[in-house]
Amino acid sequence: MKLGFDNEKYLALQAEHIKERRSQFGGKLYLEFGGKLFDDYHASRVLPGFQPDSKIRMLSTMRDEVEILVAICAGDIEKSKMRGDLGISYDEDVLRLIDVFRSLGFYVGSVVITQYAGQSGADAFIKRLNALGIRCYRHYPIAGYPSDVAHIVSDEGLGKNDYIETTRSVVVVTAPGPGSGKMATCLSQLYHEHKRGIRAGYAKYETFPIWNLPLKHPVNLAYEAATADLNDVNMIDPFHLEAYGKTTVNYNRDVEIFPVLNAMFEKIQGSSPYKSPTDMGVNMAGFGIVDDEVCQEASRMEILRRYYTGLEELAKGECDESVVRKLELVMRQAGVTPEICPAVAASIAKAEETGAPAGAMVLPDGSVVTGKTSSLLGASAAMLLNALKEMAGIDHKLDLIPASVIEPISRMKTENLGHRNPRLHSDELLIALAISGLTNPLAAMVQRQLNNLRGCEAHFSVIISEEDRKLYKRLGINVSCEPKYEVKKLYHK
Secondary structure: OOOEOOOHHHHHHHHHHHHHHHHHHOOOOEEEEEOOOOOHHHHHHHHOOEEEEEEHHHHHOOOOEEEEEEEEEEEHHHHOOEEOOEEEEEEHHHHHHHHHHOOOOEEEEEEEEEEEEEEHHHHHHHHHHHHOOOOEEEOOOOOOOOOOHHHHHOOOOHOOOOOOOOOOOOEEEEEOOOOOOOOHHHHHHHHHHHHHHOOOOEEOOOOOOOOOOOOHHHHHHHHHHOOHHHHOOOOEHHHHHHHOOOOOOHHHHHHHHHHHHHHHHHHHOOOOOOOOOOHHHHOOOHHEEEOOOHHHHHHHHHHHHHHHHHHHHHHHHHOOOHHHHHHHHHHHHHHOOOOHHHHHHHHHHHHHHOOOEEEEEEOOOOEEEEEEEOOEEEEEHHHHHHHHHHHHOOOOOOOOOOOOHHHHHHHHHHOOOOOOOOEEOHHHHHHHHHHOOOOHHHHHHHHOHHHHOOOEEEEEEOOOHHHHHHHHHOOOOEEEEOOOOOOOOOOOO
16 A cells, blocks of 8 residues: 555654653643544554554653553443443543553553542442552542633632642543543643642644644545544634744634633643644644645545445434534545445445345455355455455455355354354454365465455445454454445344
8 A cells, every 4th residue: 555654754753742842841741642542543544654553652762751641531430431442431441541551561650530529430430440559539520610710720620639649751641532531630730730839731642633734635624524423623723823824723622722721821820831722732743744645545535434434323323414414514525425435336336236235345456356245155254255365366266165164154153153144254254264274275375365455445235244344444454334234124233
């Protein structure tokens, strides 16, 4: 795949910029991390060359100076809020994050429970953290937040919160998801540090929107598509334009809250270090782009995928029609239509030809392979096998997995495991392929092509199963589906 982003250049620039920002505040910086610290696949899709673990790799260059603080909202604990991408609750994800950070050699200082008001679920989680030897702090709801600055920045406001003891010069404040109270945690710490005579500053690290790209650049529009359910809107930063006469891009929530934040900084420290929301950021991603055309093309494909995801979620009842309307608007602004992905038309044509669900995939050389539903294989499994054969230069008609291997698996699914569908899913196909590879060199040769499918585009004529979707994600294949189910019924889990 073509590269549009220099990851090593980005890592070096980003680490240096954070160190410069820390020195600006006398040696201590609270750094709010937006988006995903790990597995940032959105960034890697729209900026080909960006590695999904880039943020954590960047922090690794200054590991001994970094302390991790994880924030979680008490209300999210109480209602068992889930991470949609991982299928685990926010409180469980806090433990997962701590494990991952520690495995990478980072010091995790503590966890802060924000918006704490005596919730029983939060109390149980605090007890669990204490039993695990993890320091835990409480931050409380503040009346009038965020508009009543005088009350917020007082002993009855931020002053009521626990002071979180930190020992490193860069305190990374992260969370399982949005709305966890990261910014409020940073402000609370600035208040308490100032009262103790400790100089400290605040900065925000969010990759998107990229401030030094045009407002309607496809990379920035792809961010709008990714946050369509949050109703985030990219906009010109009016404060930056007024202060410096330069056009930069930010998004509505940061622009709307900036006057309040500015007043808080002035109240806490006597003056504000920032003149605009853009000033608060430390994002250098725009300087890592080395081929703008490649990034624009990748971003348009991402917008199309997000559109199909929106349609699928609407069909499942997981979002309302306004999300799809927003995505359609973004598509028009970016000049995106389904025709930009050849797999869309190919999968629909194959389904119409066979009268059954089908899929298609665009391979790295631009060729398109299809897969149809058969008595032994589902469409996703058949297409995956055909793509591997094509990459290995093997005739599609050649049977690499004998029926004697597939049929016992199908029989076990229906007779012993309670499945109604005897056809193999993609993961089951790969197991069967691995077994065949023990005696068939061609099957082993095909299996070795798996890593070469990373970054390919696939589209299906129906919504595929979660098993197939997860397998494709592990392989790094980008998937979209037509918003309809293979069978007409009410329950599809």
